[in-house]
Amino acid sequence: MAIATHAAAAVLPSNQSNSPWYTDAAATTETKTTATTPTKAKNVILFVGDGMGVSTLTAARILQGQQNGNSGEEGYLSFETFPHSALVKTYNVDAQTPDSAGTMTAMMSGVKSDAGVLGVAENIVRGDCTTVSGNELITAIELAEIKGMSTGIISTARITHATPAAAYAKSADRNWEDDGDMPTAAKEAGCEDIASQLVNFEANLEARIANSDVDGLDVVMGGGRRSFLPKDAAFNSSDALSSVEGDRTDGRDLTAEWKTRYPAGNYVFDQSSFDAVDASTASKLFGLFNESHMQYEQDRGNDVAGEPSLTQMTSKAIDILNNNSKGYLLVVESGRIDHGHHAGSAYSALTDAIELSNAVQAAVDATNPEETLIMVTADHSHVFTIAGYPKRGNPILGKVVAVGETEPTNAADGMPYTTVGYTNGLGFHDLGAETDADAVYSKGNQAGRADLGSVDTESSGFHQEALIPLGSETHAGEDISLHARGPGSQFVHGVIEQNMVFHMINQALDLLTGE
16 A cells, blocks of 8 residues: 555656656546546556467467366357457557567556656667656556555466566666676666566665655566565575576665565565465565466466466455555566467467466456456467368367368368468477477477377367467467446447557556545
């Protein structure tokens, strides 16, 4: 919980409040408000399925149904039953096909920006630390803190990765996750790495915003422990996989700094310590469950010390944040949907999308629809396709079997093909029962056609064919979807710019009133 000591409207820098991205979106929100009686929310939960495009939703919906013994096409993911939805344009200011840093910056600040930068306006020069000053944007998370609300950020990726970091960091490069990732010039110029900005969130916000008095992020959970620990084996966690877990070159142990700053808080790093946290009394929760990204949902059982699911983290966060009578803003990212697609593994991407649906349902069950706005969206899509003419109920991960047929349909080259596939990437690999999609990166590129006649394409280790050979499958540029329920959800309709997400959050919470 934080205490607002002044009108929050005064905190927006002119480069943000005067940006055409911001003013146009704000005017659109005002127009919609005059047409519909505005409904205010006490809480907002924003779910972001990283890379969760429309084809991913369709395929995940079908897979979920088939896992439950149905044909699949007739089902819905939990949030697809929400009453309001919109299509969202995802391009960055400088990129037709976007990245997660620019897209999440738009959703968190109300201003579209460049690819590869975090929490800063488009005048930034990526990689040039000196251009950050004067281009900083205020995020919805920061405004919620100033307003006195509780705040939380969750991700199954590294918590310093682009999507979660855009909620709290200002950086000329999304890759500056710790000081070991930064060029010497940036460090000499005084720029702060992303992990350090997370631990120093409270102090940094108070330094930037005159007369503000906040108490910092209340819940932070994800992976990425390496960016918080020194590059010294003496600081390894009990479940470290590398001989030296930490990546910091400045000798700082940021987990120790966080515990010193918040002595009543709970720092956790495995399933048992997570389970031991009493949400009814916890004031702060900081969880770093893996050296790098958290596990794919289907690989989670193989984690050395155990780690919570996205659903478990979401439920715990809501229980803790609910202790604040002023309400909360919670941002939840399912980061590994994106990673599954990059690895060319539809199985991993879709099963993580299903887990996001489970987490959303847990949030629905734990909140009052009259006081909590829940929004579910993505940052961008992927070049993931559903093709051919498979019959109803055909396994979504299987080979195409046409209507009226019982055997796979052959393409013009005489070989069968799968319903789902990728335009580019590493291409076909059969890793059998492997559940870690990233294992494919050691196998090399095999783009193009392969004879799948004797291959189990529904196995967890199957990686779909790709047309264009690349070291990793890429994002796509088409629109993604936004689904909403609760106070203010009636403004979610039509085709909108991505930065409108911030303005819808602001509309629901009155973040700029300071009251």
